[in-house]
Amino acid sequence: MQTRRLGRSGLTISEIxxxxxxxxxxxxxxxAAHACVRAALDVGITTFxxxxxxxxxxxxxxxxxxxxxxxxxxxxxxTKVYWPTGPGANDRGLSRKHITExxxxxxxxxxxxxxxxxxxxxxxSSVPLExxxxxxxxxxRQGKVLYLGVSEWRAEExxxxxxxxxxxxVQLISNQPQYSMLWRVIEAEVVPTSxxxxxxxxxxxxxxxxxxxxxxxxGQQPPADSRGGHATVGGSMQSYLTDDVLTRVQQLKPIAxxxxxSMAQLAVAWVLQNQNVAAAIIGASRPEQVHDNVKAxxxxxxxxxxxxxxxxxxxxxERDPAKTSRG
Numbered sequence: 001m002q003t004r005r006l007g008r009s010g011l012t013i014s015e016i017x018x019x020x021x022x023x024x025x026x027x028x029x030x031x032a033a034h035a036c037v038r039a040a041l042d043v044g045i046t047t048f049x050x051x052x053x054x055x056x057x058x059x060x061x062x063x064x065x066x067x068x069x070x071x072x073x074x075x076x077x078x079t080k081v082y083w084p085t086g087p088g089a090n091d092r093g094l095s096r097k098h099i100t101e102x103x104x105x106x107x108x109x110x111x112x113x114x115x116x117x118x119x120x121x122x123x124x125s126s127v128p129l130e131x132x133x134x135x136x137x138x139x140x141r142q143g144k145v146l147y148l149g150v151s152e153w154r155a156e157e158x159x160x161x162x163x164x165x166x167x168x169x170v171q172l173i174s175n176q177p178q179y180s181m182l183w184r185v186i187e188a189e190v191v192p193t194s195x196x197x198x199x200x201x202x203x204x205x206x207x208x209x210x211x212x213x214x215x216x217x218x219g220q221q222p223p224a225d226s227r228g229g230h231a232t233v234g235g236s237m238q239s240y241l242t243d244d245v246l247t248r249v250q251q252l253k254p255i256a257x258x259x260x261x262s263m264a265q266l267a268v269a270w271v272l273q274n275q276n277v278a279a280a281i282i283g284a285s286r287p288e289q290v291h292d293n294v295k296a297x298x299x300x301x302x303x304x305x306x307x308x309x310x311x312x313x314x315x316x317x318e319r320d321p322a323k324t325s326r327g
């Protein structure tokens with residue numbers, strides 16, 4: 001496993017991180033989740049990403065139990081705050097109250113005294129940024145959080161938060177955006193701003209929710225046991241399941257084969273070619289998926305391969321920075 005520094009900080013993380021969005025506490029049974037975490041540890045993954053909202057807080061609890069007994073100093077545990085975790089008006093957002101209470105609850109579920117990285121899961125335009133950043137800074141000073149990050153923030157929001165972080169003398173070191181061969185909305189604005197501010201990307205959905213594995217075929221229904229065939233989780237990936245996109249993705253297969261890579265490995269290796277990307281988050285419902293994806297670590301794709309990928313995908317790639325997630 002290769003490692004990279006996160007932002008301008010001294011924190012080193014595994015360049016492939018294990019995430020449990022859509023899996024732990026919902027899509028897979030706990031025994032399977034624990035098996036995937038063990039597989040991640042076995043292949044050298046030390047970085048684990050979750051969020052309080054995943055599976056209605058259950059995902060954090062599952063991860064906490066799965067990592068119990070591991071040497072804490074050898075792990076980097078990341079979680080997030082923003083989305084509703086209860087019925088009350090203060091059970092959501094980035095107010096001081098919600099940030100403080102959510103952090104304390106996450107620590108209990110994760111069975112740890114601190115998290116290495118605490119991330120604002122979305123930008124909260126209803127709360128002054130000063131309140132949000134001060135609350136985060138207080139958690140750092142209390143020793144409950146080591147570093148700060150954001151997720152799916154726009155370039156101007158990242159710049160404003162970075163300025164406040166410097167004033168508060170805390171380290172804002174990461175952004176967690178969606179990024180893949182098919183979804184490149186961060187490249188025009190977020191990446192240049194992040195490079196200027198000393199912030200790295202920890203990217204989610206490098207496989208475009210499984211589409212870049214090549215298992216979805218044009219003109220055919222998604223496999224019944226796949227994410228795309230799932231009644232609920234398949235909804236967020238419908239824009240990828242068009243014949244045009246799926247036909248282009250199938251044309252990537254010869255490129256992967258020439259390199260001796262699986263389609264998934266090619267997709268993960270592709271996001272890691274971006275020097276502003278510190279880690280790609282992979283999810284898994286089976287240990288063999290972890291073993292397959294992790295082989296992308298350390299792979300260097302020649303410039304001509306990157307050009308061929310661009311030529312194959314053409315205009316199905318989404319690049320509009322205005323489409324930075326708000327949902």
